[in-house]
Amino acid sequence: xxxxxxxxxxxxxxxxxxxxxxxxxxxxxxxxxxxxxxxxxxxxxxxxxxxxxxxxxxxxxxxxxxxxxxxxxxxxxxxxxxxxxxxxxxxxxxxxxxxxxxxxxxxxxxxxxxxxxxxxxxxxxxxxxxxxxxxxxxxxxxxxxxxxxxxxxxxxxxxxxxxxxxxxxxxxxxxxxxxxxxxxxxxxxxxxxxxxxxxxxxxxxxxxxxxxxxxxxxxxxxxxxxxxxxxxxxxxxxxxxxxxxxxxxxxxxxxxxxxxxxxxxxxxxxxxxxxxxxx
Numbered sequence: 001x002x003x004x005x006x007x008x009x010x011x012x013x014x015x016x017x018x019x020x021x022x023x024x025x026x027x028x029x030x031x032x033x034x035x036x037x038x039x040x041x042x043x044x045x046x047x048x049x050x051x052x053x054x055x056x057x058x059x060x061x062x063x064x065x066x067x068x069x070x071x072x073x074x075x076x077x078x079x080x081x082x083x084x085x086x087x088x089x090x091x092x093x094x095x096x097x098x099x100x101x102x103x104x105x106x107x108x109x110x111x112x113x114x115x116x117x118x119x120x121x122x123x124x125x126x127x128x129x130x131x132x133x134x135x136x137x138x139x140x141x142x143x144x145x146x147x148x149x150x151x152x153x154x155x156x157x158x159x160x161x162x163x164x165x166x167x168x169x170x171x172x173x174x175x176x177x178x179x180x181x182x183x184x185x186x187x188x189x190x191x192x193x194x195x196x197x198x199x200x201x202x203x204x205x206x207x208x209x210x211x212x213x214x215x216x217x218x219x220x221x222x223x224x225x226x227x228x229x230x231x232x233x234x235x236x237x238x239x240x241x242x243x244x245x246x247x248x249x250x251x252x253x254x255x256x257x258x259x260x261x262x263x264x265x266x267x268x269x270x271x272x273x274x275x276x277x278x279x
Contacts, residue, residue: 005057006148008144009145009148011144012144012145013144013145014061014065016107016141016145017058017062017065017107018065019141020062020103020106021065021100021103024102024103025099029095029099032095032099033095035095035098036094038093039094039095040091040093040094041097042090042091042278042279043089043090043091043277043278043279044086044087044088044276044277044279045059045086045087045088045090045104045105045108045274045275045276046085046086046087046274046275046277047083047084047085047087047112047272047273047274048083048274049273050080050081050082050083050116051080051081051112051116051272052079052081052115052116052118052119052152052153053075053076053077053078053080053081053087053152054077054108054111054112054114054115054148054149054153055108055110055111055112055145055149056073056076056077058108058111058145059071059088059104059107059108062103062107063090063092063096063100063104066096066099066100067096068092068096069090069091069092069093069096069097069100070092071088071089071090072088072089072090073087073088074087074088074089075087075088077115077148077152078153080119087274090276094278098278101276104276105274105276107145108272108274109272109273109274110145110269110271111145111146111148111149111152112149112271112274113269113271113272114145114149114153114265114266114269115149115152115153116272117153117265117269117270118134118151118152118155118265120153120246121155121262122153122155123154124246124249125249125250125260127250128250128252129255129256130249130250130252130257130258131155131257131258131259131260132156132249132259132260132261132262132265133155133156133157133158133239133259133260133261133262134146134147134150134155134156134157134158134261134262134265135158135262137263137266138266138267139267143160143161144160146266146269150266153265155265158261159194159196164193164194165193165194165195165196166190166193166194166197167196167197167198168183168186168195168196168198168213169198170198170200170219173197173198179204179207179208179211180207180211182197183195183197183208183211183213184211194214195214195215196213196215196216196217196239197215197216198216198219199216199217199218199219202225202228202229205218205229206232208236209232209233209234209235209236212236213236214237215236215237215238215239215259216234216236216238217239217240217261218238218239219241219242220241220242220243221240221242221243222243223253226240226253227254229254230252230253230254230255230256231254237257238257238258238259239259239261240252240258240259240260240261241260241261244260246262246264
């Protein structure tokens, strides 16, 4: 299935790729210079393991910035792939294929790894009232790509950064003088922005619920505390953070919708094993 790409993600791709190429090439790929400058070749990229596809736009951009290599994709972002599936066929200048190989594969293996992890979480809660969210615990410089990969894997994005929503955590609460003061200041500062507030006790939950922020994050609540929270009359969306695993995420109590945020979607990434071969 093809996954639509939000504009904020698309805007980051060219600069991500430009930096990655500059980091790798510097003043020239000396090994590629062993090959005749006008040599042309075809190549394929395959996955060596089951995975979820993600990163087509990043690989395309690598070879667009290098020049004269065409990519024909046989899969779409969001597709579930089995081992030995051919992702794409490349054709063009041999030097450029080999120069761009590692950068393209680095983006693909990381984003596919993220999407594959997200798909495992999404599958674990399928049919339940739980929606899995990512966090800001992303690889530096690859925030937009990993957020997109989470969508490709069937989970949803939390806030993108520090700019698009308030997330009032324990240190903000302490510095502001309390939950009520923090929420009131947030509404005065940017009334159009979403407000999420973290609470650590049922008493804090009751205080926050009375102010009706958009979302309340229950930090490390016990099973018993979650059951109590599920029975409370709370207009805000409830988000669980901590104390839950992929194996028990679908078992949240009560007859209500839950969000579950997990940094594991983006920070515990295991790269997918890919291979590019000249044919």
